[in-house]
Amino acid sequence: MSLSRLPMIMIEPLVxxxxxxxxxxxxxxxxxxxxxxxxxxxxxxxxxQPGVIAGLxxxxxxxxxxxxxxxxxxRRAEGDNVAPGDVVAMVRGPARGxxxxxxxxxxxxxxxxGIATATASIVEAIKGTRASIVCTRKTTPGLRAIExxxxxxxxxxxxxxxxxxxxxxxxxxxxxxGGIRPAIERARAGxxxxxxIEVEVDTLAQLEEAIATGxxxxxxxxxxxxxxxxxxxxxxxxxITEASGRVTPQTAPSIAASxxxxxxxxxxxxxxxxxxxxxxxxxxxxSEAR
Numbered sequence: 001m002s003l004s005r006l007p008m009i010m011i012e013p014l015v016x017x018x019x020x021x022x023x024x025x026x027x028x029x030x031x032x033x034x035x036x037x038x039x040x041x042x043x044x045x046x047x048x049q050p051g052v053i054a055g056l057x058x059x060x061x062x063x064x065x066x067x068x069x070x071x072x073x074x075r076r077a078e079g080d081n082v083a084p085g086d087v088v089a090m091v092r093g094p095a096r097g098x099x100x101x102x103x104x105x106x107x108x109x110x111x112x113x114g115i116a117t118a119t120a121s122i123v124e125a126i127k128g129t130r131a132s133i134v135c136t137r138k139t140t141p142g143l144r145a146i147e148x149x150x151x152x153x154x155x156x157x158x159x160x161x162x163x164x165x166x167x168x169x170x171x172x173x174x175x176x177x178g179g180i181r182p183a184i185e186r187a188r189a190g191x192x193x194x195x196x197i198e199v200e201v202d203t204l205a206q207l208e209e210a211i212a213t214g215x216x217x218x219x220x221x222x223x224x225x226x227x228x229x230x231x232x233x234x235x236x237x238x239x240i241t242e243a244s245g246r247v248t249p250q251t252a253p254s255i256a257a258s259x260x261x262x263x264x265x266x267x268x269x270x271x272x273x274x275x276x277x278x279x280x281x282x283x284x285x286x287s288e289a290r
Contacts, residue, residue, distance in 0.1 A: 003079050005057055006149050014146065015061045018104045028100040039095040041281060045072075045109070047082040048276035052120045054078055054153035055112030056089060058146065059105035067097025079116070079153045088277060102279050112150040113275035118268050119154025125249045129256035131263050134159045134242070138266035147269040159264055167191055168219070169199040180209040188214075198242070207231055215239055220260065222246065228258035 045059070053076050060072035070093030076082055088109075091098060122133050133156040139147045148158045160166040167187045169180075177183035180199060187197050198217035201207045204227070210218055211234070220231050222245035235241055242262040243255050255263055 003153055005078060006145065008057070008061070010145055011058050011061060012065075014143065015058055015104065015108070016065060018107065019062060019065055019101065022104055023100075028096070031096050031099045035095050035099060037096060040093060041095045041098065042090060042092045043098060043279050043281045044090055045088040045106075046278050046280050047086045047088055047113075048084055048278060050081070050083050051113055051117035051275040052154050053080050053082055053088055053109075053113050053275075054116035054150040055109040055146070058108035058112070059089070062101040062105035062108065063091060063093070063098060066101040067094050069093050070097050070101070079155075081120075091279070098279075106277060106279060108146070110274040110277050112146060112153070113277060115147055115150035115268055115272045116154035117275050118272035119151050119156040121249050122247070122252050122263075122265065122268070123155040125252045126256035126263070129253075131243075131256035131260055132157050133252075133268075134262050134264045135268050136244075136264050136266040137162070138270040140269070144269075151268055156268070157262075159262075165195075167195055167197040169197070170219075171200060171202070171221075174199075180206055181213045184210065184213045184215060198240075204230060204234060207234060211235060211238055217242060219244060219264070225254040225258050228255060228260055232259040 056072070056074055056078055063070040063072060070091065073090045073092070075087045075089055082088060119133060126133070135148055135151040135156060136159055137144070144161065148161065151158060160168065169183045169187060174180055174183045177186060180201070184197065184199060191197070196216040198219055199210045199215050200219040200221050201210055202221050207218060207220070217240035218231075218235065219242045220228055223231060223243065228243055232241055240262065241260045242264055243258070243260045244264040247255060247263055247265045252263060
């Protein structure tokens with residue numbers, strides 16, 4: 001499936017806010033003092049590590065919001081694999097604007113590429129199984145849309161985007177409702193017919209009750225691969241099965257081999273390391289307005 005990029009209207013407020021945070025009350029006093037106003041340069045966005053690229057639109061917008069004459073020409077596409085030393089994009093235009101926007105552009109590009117890279121590593125680890133990798137709501141406040149986009153760039157899929165697009169009955173809901181059945185029945189009575197209902201279970205007994213009551217999906221929380229195989233057999237295709245808890249590139253293959261449909265991973269969006277990308281200036285192709 002091809003990757004659809006996010007509309008500019010969704011990312012512009014995020015990039016603008018990040019630039020305003022960096023500019024503070026006086027702008028880039030370092031660059032303004034050192035770099036001539038008329039100087040134009042060419043630079044390269046270069047990957048220092050192997051990984052998967054995501055976030056080029058945010059990087060390009062960071063430069064453009066500071067100076068509309070700065071252009072970013074992609075050498076790699078979103079979702080592409082890169083090796084150390086690969087040029088991801090060329091950036092050309094006024095030097096002052098480029099240096100002022102540099103950190104914000106790299107923050108977004110490195111962060112989202114890191115998420116895409118981490119996702120791709122898990123996707124690769126479970127290749128050949130039926131399972132898909134999905135993210136969670138454990139995202140950076142305010143950045144959920146772009147972090148979930150980065151998961152898609154890495155070959156993963158998205159779980160619900162918020163509290164309003166699907167029902168996920170978790171352990172505290174069950175405890176307050178007085179059990180699996182009353183929680184499911186209340187949820188079904190309280191939402192529309194198009195809203196999916198998923199329930200989190202910790203044991204096979206809870207799973208049996210959830211399936212008997214009728215749900216669209218079951219979240220099998222912190223179960224061993226053997227327990228997951230039993231759970232998948234018990235469900236027998238009557239609901240989507242989702243495994244979560246302690247998933248790493250090392251544990252993912254055995255989890256996926258159990259036959260679950262989905263594997264959800266929170267750390268993809270809350271703890272994935274960045275992909276190290278730098279803005280390199282070679283000293284070439286520079287000119288100064290007269």
